[in-house]
Amino acid sequence: MKIVEGVFVVVLIFVAAGPTITVGKLIKPFQGNARSQAGRIVGGSIAEDGLAPYQVSLQTIWGHFCGGCIIDKDWVLTAGHCVINKYMEDILVMTGSQNLAKPGPLYGVDQVHVHCNYDKPTYHNDIALLHLNTSIVWNEKTQSVPLPTKPMEDGADVLLTGWGSEYMWGDSPDDLKKVDLKYMEHSRCREAMNDDPNVDVGHICTFTKAGEGSCHGDSGGPLVSGGYLVGLVNWGMPCAIGYPDMHASPLFYHDWIRSKMSGNKKC
Numbered sequence: 001m002k003i004v005e006g007v008f009v010v011v012l013i014f015v016a017a018g019p020t021i022t023v024g025k026l027i028k029p030f031q032g033n034a035r036s037q038a039g040r041i042v043g044g045s046i047a048e049d050g051l052a053p054y055q056v057s058l059q060t061i062w063g064h065f066c067g068g069c070i071i072d073k074d075w076v077l078t079a080g081h082c083v084i085n086k087y088m089e090d091i092l093v094m095t096g097s098q099n100l101a102k103p104g105p106l107y108g109v110d111q112v113h114v115h116c117n118y119d120k121p122t123y124h125n126d127i128a129l130l131h132l133n134t135s136i137v138w139n140e141k142t143q144s145v146p147l148p149t150k151p152m153e154d155g156a157d158v159l160l161t162g163w164g165s166e167y168m169w170g171d172s173p174d175d176l177k178k179v180d181l182k183y184m185e186h187s188r189c190r191e192a193m194n195d196d197p198n199v200d201v202g203h204i205c206t207f208t209k210a211g212e213g214s215c216h217g218d219s220g221g222p223l224v225s226g227g228y229l230v231g232l233v234n235w236g237m238p239c240a241i242g243y244p245d246m247h248a249s250p251l252f253y254h255d256w257i258r259s260k261m262s263g264n265k266k267c
Contacts, residue, residue, distance in 0.1 A: 047098055047178040052161040054145035054229070055176065055222060057094040057103075058082060064100050067162045067221025068093065068130065069229055070144045075261055076130040078220030079232050079248060080118040083128050088112045093132060096142040098176035100163060104141070108133040113260045115253070116267035123198040126234045127248040128220075129260050148228040148251040154185035158206050158225045162233065164218030181206040181213070181245075183225065189244050202253065203246040204231045210242035223247055 056076055058066040066082035076093055083091065088109050096104030111131035118125045136142060152158075158181045163173060189205035190196065199205065206213070206223065214221070214233045223231035231247030250257065259266070 045178060047161055047176040049098065050141055051178060052098075052159075052176065052222065052224070053096075053141050053143040054224075055098070055161050057097075057100060057163060058220065059092045059094055059106070060086070060090045064094075064163055066219045067164075067233065069220075069222035069232065070095065070136060070142070071147060071229065071257075072144055072261065073135045073138070074132050076132065077222075077229070077232060077250065077257070078128050078130060079234055080114045080126045080128045081234075082220040083112055083130070084114055084118065086112075091130070093130065095136060096139065099174050101174045105137065107136065115256065121197075123235055123246070124200050125202060125248075125253075127202075127232060127250075127253050127256075129257060145222065145224060145229045146227070147254060147257065148225075148230050151251065152183045152204070152225055152230060154183065154188065156183040156225050157181075158183050158223050158230060160206070160214060160218070160221070160223050160233070162214065162218035162221035164215040164221070164233075179212055180208070181223070182208050183230070184244050189246075192244050198235075199244075199246055202249055203234065204249045205244040205246055206231070207244040213245045 054070045056068040056070060057064045058068050058078060066078055068076045068078035071077050088111075091109045091112070093107045093109065094103050094105070095107065109130045110133040113129040115125040115127050159178060160181055161176055161178045163176060184192070184205040184207045186201065186205065189207075190199050192207070193199050214236060218233045221233045222229055223233070229250050231249060234246045234248050236245035237243040256267070
C-alpha cells in the first residue's frame with residue numbers, strides 16, 4: 001500500500017500465465033455496513049465489440065493499471081492518482097482493443113499533466129492529461145469522445161466501461177466490461193455519503209443499486225452520457241457496496257483541460 005499525501009492507493013500485482021495485471025483504485029477507508037449482499041460486487045457485462053472506441057488501457061511492462069479516454073488524436077484524459085507516481089517513460093497507452101490479451105496499438109507518452117492542486121484537499125482535483133508522442137491513428141475501433149457542454153440532469157443514463165475487477169481484490173478481466181449507471185445530483189450524493197467533504201463540486205456521482213459500480217482497475221476510465229465524456233473514475237467505498245461512486249467532472253475541469261492542451265503552463 002502506498003500513501004500519497006494522505007490518500008490511500010491500493011496497488012495489487014497478479015502473476016498469471018498471461019500478462020501480469022496491475023490494478024488500482026482510490027478506496028476510501030470504510031468501517032460501516034455494506035449495503036450489498038450480492039456475491040458479484042460489480043454488476044455489468046462484456047462490452048459488445050466497438051462499443052467504446054474512446055476507451056484506452058494505461059499500461060506498463062506489468063500490464064494494465066488504469067483506464068483512460070481519448071479526447072484528441074494527441075491527448076488522453078485519466079485520473080491523477082493513476083499517474084502521479086509513475087515515470088512518464090514507463091507509461092504506454094493501448095488503443096483499439098477491448099481484450100487485454102489481444103492488445104491493440106501502443107503509444108508512448110511525452111507529457112504528463114496532473115492537476116496542480118491534485119489531492120489538495122484529499123480526493124480533490126484527481127485528473128490528469130497525457131500527451132502522446134505519436135498521434136493516434138483513427139479507425140472504427142479507435143475514436144475520440146467530445147467533452148461535455150452542459151450539466152446533466154438528475155437520473156441521466158451513464159455508461160461506464162473498464163477492465164476493473166468484478167469483486168474486491170479480484171483480478172482484472174481480459175474483456176472490457178460495461179455497466180449502465182445513473183447520474184446522482186450533487187446534493188443527493190452528498191446526503192447519501194453522509195455529507196462527506198471529499199465529495200466536492202469537481203466530482204459527479206453515479207449510483208443505481210448495491211452490486212453495480214466501479215472497482216480496482218477502472219480508475220481513470222470514462223463515463224459517457226449522451227455521447228459526451230461526463231466523468232473519469234476517481235474513488236468510492238470499496239466496490240459497489242451500496243454507496244455512490246465519485247468521478248472527476250470534465251465539465252468542471254473544462255478550462256484546465258483546454259488550457260493544458262493549448263500549452264499554458266499555469267494551473
